[in-house]
Every structure is written in C-alpha cells, then in structure tokens.
Amino acid sequence: MSTVVNPDLNKKLSKFGNKSEWNECFHCGNCTAVCSLTEDGNLFPRKVIRQIQMGLKDKFISNVDPWLCYYCGECSETCPRDANPGEMMMSARRYLTSVYDWTGLSGLLYTSLPALIIAFIVIAVSIFGVGFAKQFNVDSIMSFGHHFEKYAILSVFSLIILPNIFRMFWFTILKEKTKVPLISYIKGTWDFILHMFTQKNSLKCENNTFRWLEHLVIVFGYLLLLFTTVFLNWFSTENTFIIWLGYIAGGVIFVFTFDFILSRIRKNKEINKYSHPSDWLFVIWLFLMAFTAFLVRVFIDTDLLSNNLWLYMVHLIVIAQWAILIVPFGKWMHFLYRSFAIYFANLKKTGLNV
Numbered sequence: 001m002s003t004v005v006n007p008d009l010n011k012k013l014s015k016f017g018n019k020s021e022w023n024e025c026f027h028c029g030n031c032t033a034v035c036s037l038t039e040d041g042n043l044f045p046r047k048v049i050r051q052i053q054m055g056l057k058d059k060f061i062s063n064v065d066p067w068l069c070y071y072c073g074e075c076s077e078t079c080p081r082d083a084n085p086g087e088m089m090m091s092a093r094r095y096l097t098s099v100y101d102w103t104g105l106s107g108l109l110y111t112s113l114p115a116l117i118i119a120f121i122v123i124a125v126s127i128f129g130v131g132f133a134k135q136f137n138v139d140s141i142m143s144f145g146h147h148f149e150k151y152a153i154l155s156v157f158s159l160i161i162l163p164n165i166f167r168m169f170w171f172t173i174l175k176e177k178t179k180v181p182l183i184s185y186i187k188g189t190w191d192f193i194l195h196m197f198t199q200k201n202s203l204k205c206e207n208n209t210f211r212w213l214e215h216l217v218i219v220f221g222y223l224l225l226l227f228t229t230v231f232l233n234w235f236s237t238e239n240t241f242i243i244w245l246g247y248i249a250g251g252v253i254f255v256f257t258f259d260f261i262l263s264r265i266r267k268n269k270e271i272n273k274y275s276h277p278s279d280w281l282f283v284i285w286l287f288l289m290a291f292t293a294f295l296v297r298v299f300i301d302t303d304l305l306s307n308n309l310w311l312y313m314v315h316l317i318v319i320a321q322w323a324i325l326i327v328p329f330g331k332w333m334h335f336l337y338r339s340f341a342i343y344f345a346n347l348k349k350t351g352l353n354v
C-alpha cells in the first residue's frame with residue numbers, strides 16, 4: 001500500500017493544541033525510554049511525533065497510540081529539546097476526535113473559539129426560550145428538563161457517539177485490513193469494560209496513584225449523579241435514600257473538580273502548564289453541573305425553588321451545553337475513545353499474529 005505524505009498535517013495539528021514545539025524533536029528517544037506505558041512494541045510518543053513530522057496522515061490516523069497515553073507529563077519533563085511530547089499526545093487526541101466525528105463539529109469547536117462561544121450562547125438562548133414559552137412555570141420547566149435529559153442522552157448516543165466509535169474502528173482496524181479472529185473480539189470484552197471503568201493503565205505511570213484515584217471517584221460520582229437525576233428523578237423524588245445518594249454524588253464531583261480547576265490555575269504540575277479551552281470547559285462545566293444540581297436540590301428541600309427559578313434555569317442551561325456540546329464533541333469522548341483504543345490495540349496485536 002502506497003503512503004501519501006501530507007505536508008500540512010503538522011500545521012493542522014498545531015490548531016488543536018500547544019504550538020508545534022514538537023518540531024524541535026531530534027528523536028533522541030528519551031521520552032519513549034522514560035514513559036512507563038511504552039511496552040509490547042508501542043514506541044510512543046516518539047513514533048507519533050515522527051508520523052506528524054513526516055506528514056504520514058493515514059498512518060497517524062490509524063494509530064491508537066495517542067489514546068494509550070495518560071498524560072502524566074514525565075516525557076515533557078525530561079525532553080532535552082522542550083518539545084513537549086506529553087502535550088503533543090494531547091493535541092493528537094483532540095485532532096483524532098475531530099477525525100472520528102462524522103459531523104465535523106468537533107473540529108470546528110476545538111479550533112475556533114468564536115464558534116465555541118456562539119454554540120454555547122445559542123444553547124443558552126434556546127433554553128431561555130423554552131422557559132419563556134412555558135411562562136417560567138416551575139413544574140412545567142422541571143418536567144421539560146427531566147425529559148430533555150433522557151432524550152438528549154438517547155439521541156447523542158445513537159446519532160453521534162455510536163457512529164463515531166464505528167468510524168474509529170474503521171480507521172484503526174477495518175481500513176487497515178487487519179484480520180482479527182472473531183474470538184479475539186469476544187475475549188477482549190472483559191478487559192475493555194475493566195479499562196473503561198477503572199482506567200487502570202494510568203497506575204503504571206509513576207506517582208500517579210492519587211490522580212488515578214481522583215479520576216476514579218469523579219467517574220463513579222458522575223455516573224451515580226447521572227443515574228440519580230435521569231433514572232431516579234432526583235429533583236422530584238421524596239425517597240430519602242435517593243435524595244442523599246444525589247447529594248453525595250453531586251458533592252463528591254464538585255469538590256474533586258474544584259481541585260482540578262485550582263491545579264490548572266496554579267499550573268504547578270507539568271500536565272497543567274498548558275490548558276486548551278476544551279480542558280477548561282470540561283472541568284468548569286463538570287463542576288457547574290454538579291454544583292448547580294446540588295443547589296437545586298437544596299432549594300427544593302427548603303421550599304425556595306419556586307421563588308428562585310433562575311437557579312434551575314442556570315442548571316438546565318449548563319446541562320444542555322454539557323450534553324449537546326462537551327459530551328459528543330469535546331473532552332468527554334476521550335474517556336470512551338481511550339477505552340476502545342486499548343481494545344483495538346489488543347485486536348491489532350492478535351491480527352498481526354494471525
């Protein structure tokens with residue numbers, strides 16, 4: 001198969017993150033040697049840098065290596081050329097997210113701040129319009145909000161997330177014509193589920209246990225809050241157990257995400273030195289979502305919500321922006337793509353051995 005060279009790949013990738021310091025890379029191999037995750041023939045991040053520098057777009061797009069990196073920042077700390085390979089892997093993940101996305105919106109929202117701001121404003125105005133149409137009646141708006149959450153999850157999952165995961169599968173396995181025995185798909189399923197919920201590979205990075213634990217708590221807190229609000233109707237229930245479950249989930253998320261926001265402001269670790277707008281949006285919106293949900297329930301329990309509908313409106317706007325923009329097109333998808341990448345990487349290995 002002939003290899004097409006795309007000289008613009010480097011320039012294109014620069015739009016998805018920090019400026020292209022990776023051009024400074026002279027391939028000493030330090031980063032690959034220091035990375036605790038380079039094993040079994042995965043020679044990242046150097047191999048990825050090489051593909052970008054040489055404009056090997058097809059090979060780069062079929063490569064799952066950028067998803068196997070957990071951004072511990074060790075490679076960037078030790079790079080003698082300050083090429084910032086850790087941030088390069090992050091930029092590569094943003095770029096690949098846009099490649100997998102069939103709508104093209106992901107690429108637009110990652111690379112154009114004005115488009116991102118306009119999209120957020122359009123959603124806020126639309127939700128305000130719904131409130132206006134319902135004459136700002138608390139019960140009516142809350143019923144709309146509850147149904148909106150269910151339908152948003154269903155539509156985003158079936159129309160965007162599933163097709164995009166399939167596109168990832170196409171680019172990394174099918175297009176490459178990797179022949180994988182059917183049994184390997186089945187055998188890898190348990191490992192896939194385990195990685196998805198625990199992200200256990202990040203424990204291989206040095207001194208990463210606390211960060212891994214923080215992420216784990218947030219993932220389970222997020223899933224619990226989603227389950228409590230969407231399926232157990234947290235805002236309408238009178239069941240004490242469900243009410244406290246929601247309080248715990250919401251509280252845990254906003255406390256932990258607040259810590260993430262502080263770390264990004266302080267820039268005290270290698271991984272926090274550079275923050276793309278999508279990084280800020282992800283942590284701030286996760287925080288706002290949990291914090292406003294927590295406050296809404298407090299206002300319900302203290303009979304203050306009917307006179308303070310603005311709080312529920314703010315919560316609904318945050319939820320809508322999160323569900324329609326950040327989940328399908330932003331950093332939230334990294335969580336899914338990474339889990340699938342581990343699955344696909346294992347399939348590729350069995351495919352090579354057929």
Ligand code: SF4
Binds near residue numbers: 026028029031083085
């Ligand atoms: S350590 Fe720096 S210069 Fe060396 S291969 Fe990695 S990115 Fe390139």
Ligand code: SF4
Binds near residue numbers: 069074075085
């Ligand atoms: S950031 Fe960490 S996990 Fe990612 S390539 Fe560098 S050393 Fe490896």
